[in-house]
Amino acid sequence: MTGCPDVLAPARLGPLTLRNRVIKAATFEGMTPGALVSDALIAHHRNVSRGGVGMTTVAYLAVAPEGRTEDGQIWMREAALPGLQRLTDAIHEQGAAASAQIGHAGAVGNQALTGYPALAPSRLVNPLSLKMVHAATRADIGRIRRAHGTAAQMAAAVGFDAIEIHFGHNYFTSSFLSPILNRRRDEYGGSLANRARVARETAQTVRDAVGDRCAVLAKVNMDDGVPGGLRLADSIEFVRLLEQDGALDAVELTVGSSLINPMYLFRGEAPIQEWGEAMSAPVRLGMKVFGRFFLKHYPFRELFLLEQARSVRAAVDMPLILLGGVTDFRSMRVAMREGFQFVAMARALLREPDLINRIGCDTGTPSLCIHCNKCMATIYSGTRCVVTTQPLHTIEAVSPDALH
Template identity: 65%
Template sequence: MTSPALFEPARLGPLTLRNRFIKAATFEGMTRGAQVGDELIEFHRRHAAGGVALTTVAYCAVAPEGRTERHQLWMRPDALPGLRRLTDAVHAEGAAVSAQIGHAGPVADGRSNGLPALGPSRSFSAQALRMVRGASQDDIERITRAHAEAALLAIDAGFDAVEIHLGHNYFASSFLSPRINRRGDAYGGSLANRAKVARDAARAVREAVGDRIAVLAKLNMDDGVPGGLWLDESLQVAQWLQADGSVDALELTAGSSLLNPMYLFRGEAPLEEFAAAMRNPVVRLGVRAVGKRFLRAYPYQEAYLLDSARQFRAALDLPLVLLGGISRRTTAERAMAEGFQFVAMARALLREPDLVARMEKDGDTRSLCIHCNKCMPTIFSGTHCVLATDRAAS
């Protein structure tokens, strides 16, 4: 059975998208000097030409210390010319484009950025080999304002949407986590307190942009670590976001870039490839020695986040984007049949940027992606599928 909605126009807030497929944010590793260049533009143009309705630029940090490393893009006026070239290129292919905005928080590399990483509480970063500083009230208020300012810059750059990053134990997500957030003030303790950073950022963005662009949020359903955010609390946060009216849709995700990244990706854990990609010899040795504790392999299955996402679908009226293991047209049709408004794809599109267009022509088409996850370490040199025969086509 086919779903006629899958390849028909669909509303996302003020936007009309040409179909239900979203290119999920995957850090591209293509912004040397924290600027947009031809490689990043071509990366997103190819996905737009390949049939997706909306491609997501990742990762657009809202502040310089909110980057995972110093070459990562951050939203500021002198980045606008490159961003405008990118949005123009995507629009020329008939697709829309979203900017994923957020602050990396404790996932940021303070050593690379030359600025202290910020989290809800003081902690040690094994990735940066430096301390993460507990954010002050002033820090939190500044970062909240920075989300709104980044969204306004996105409008100036021609983006059709922004996606607020509330997942993976980045800044807002780390405050949500009872394991990471050990504060005793108004931002710690109860879920209502831990959710303030996420809710305030989303409300600030909505107040700044109104209905000029679509506003999505990428929200963890669970962190995948003992003592972390779990479904019951995440579902309450989603209900609060819906009640606030701050977002047009939620993209449901999982896992912790800080503590358990493979919980999101599933499939093979490319330990040796990650070690080889590390520039710091101490970090490289550490990855080889204890990396299995961090990069835990999880079995891959199609639509592996669907069981958890169903609980959100049952409890919310808000449009939802299903992410995680969507590599077949039948899987996307199943998502539509279960009430999800959009599906998001990442690794499958790295392998074949034209996959959506081919799925539209042939319902039996499925991705060639084998979920080896060897694309993950390529973020340090320009994200691509290592199995694609043509690097330019990945």
């Protein structure tokens, strides 16, 4: 490991200098009633920032009201900005940088809850809601692209240091990359170059919106985990295109489809019972019958995305962030040795927000996360580890008027 970067030392990410190379990955917090920042959301990110990460990612900030997966998610608008300013202030007070994950849920959007039609490259039926998803028009594509730029400007104005654009999990942009979801015959469908057009135009729009004020990242699927979906070879070519464009400072590599196969990302136990109990009665029944097909079981192993990510690493020179089974100092060191500039963690920090500080004191510190994935079902009541005995803060929205 000679010459391997020190994961716990300061590092550059675009215009930023982070205190270390550990990023808290975006994990929907379920703490935004009224689509506004709550005290619980602030406490959540303050705790993980105090716990030692270099940067924490706030998820998920929709760029348009129909881009949410449920009506309680924040969408970027004037009413949300005072709370977001208070949130970034709290993160900065603890010495961490703040990243805003922005995006549009597309077909994953729940139109029954948001009141807006869900959008995808082509018409399809959402396998969970069984509702028809509308094919996005050229006007929709342009509107959503511009909305990313506006959302990025808002995020920069309230103190976010980085913007992470969501190009994964078969959300709107990711669905254009997926051959099974994108059956268009215009300039946004067919060849990889066409299917990548939405993402490339969006990345450039965000970069133009924030310039050098913020780092600009993208979360990119390597593999949808769905027959006929995006596969690694096309993903490598896509990342090459992003690198050539020069709009991004780094790419975070991910996998899976929130629409069809979410467990391909999470790995470990499939929380079918817990997920069903968190749903409405009709969905609960469907989960009992079909849950094992939707929440498939993929065994957890350390650095479970490394093999696929290594192929991307070999193809590009731009900074890459390794996600997936990074739980301790040893796995972080392996990532550094393999040529990744940063690592991202999620579930382990739900269990232990102070894990990075403790690793800094003792590099032999193990993670206590058991990868049961029961935290997945808590997104409707405040995302948390259900194994720990720590009480959840009362979730109350912060009124914009109260912040002046």
